Amino acid sequence: QFRVQVREGGxxxxxxxxxxxxxxxxDSTAAHDLVxxxxxxxxDREPKESxxxxxxxxxxxxxxxxxxxxxxxxxx
Numbered sequence: 313q314f315r316v317q318v319r320e321g322g323x324x325x326x327x328x329x330x331x332x333x334x335x336x337x338x339d340s341t342a343a344h345d346l347v348x349x350x351x352x353x354x355x356d357r358e359p360k361e362s363x364x365x366x367x368x369x370x371x372x373x374x375x376x377x378x379x380x381x382x383x384x385x386x387x388x
Contacts, residue, residue, distance in 0.1 A: 314347045318360040325360045327351075332368040337384050349386035353379065 316327040329350075331343045338346060350372060354363050357376060364371070373379040 314344065316347065316351060318351065318355070318363070320355075320360055325363065326365065327363060328366045330368040332370045335380075337387060338369075341387055345387060346383075349383055350379075352386045353383060 314329045314331070316329055318325050318327070329347050331346060333346075341349075346369065350369055351363075353376075354372065
């Protein structure tokens with residue numbers, strides 16, 4: 313699990329994130345890099361206040377079906 317704090321616009325939100333995804337590009341990416349990239353992906357699509365306070369990365373694709381195909385653009 314990772315604890316993530318997003319600071320933006322004079323306020324912050326806190327999140328607890330579980331890395332529970334498999335397959336490429338997830339298997340070849342360090343967990344902390346994957347969490348960071350996933351938050352950048354999410355913040356491009358919704359405000360920090362809309363991001364769940366506790367979730368597993370596997371949930372993202374339920375809300376954003378393009379997550380698996382687009383996450384590579386946020387890595388590296």
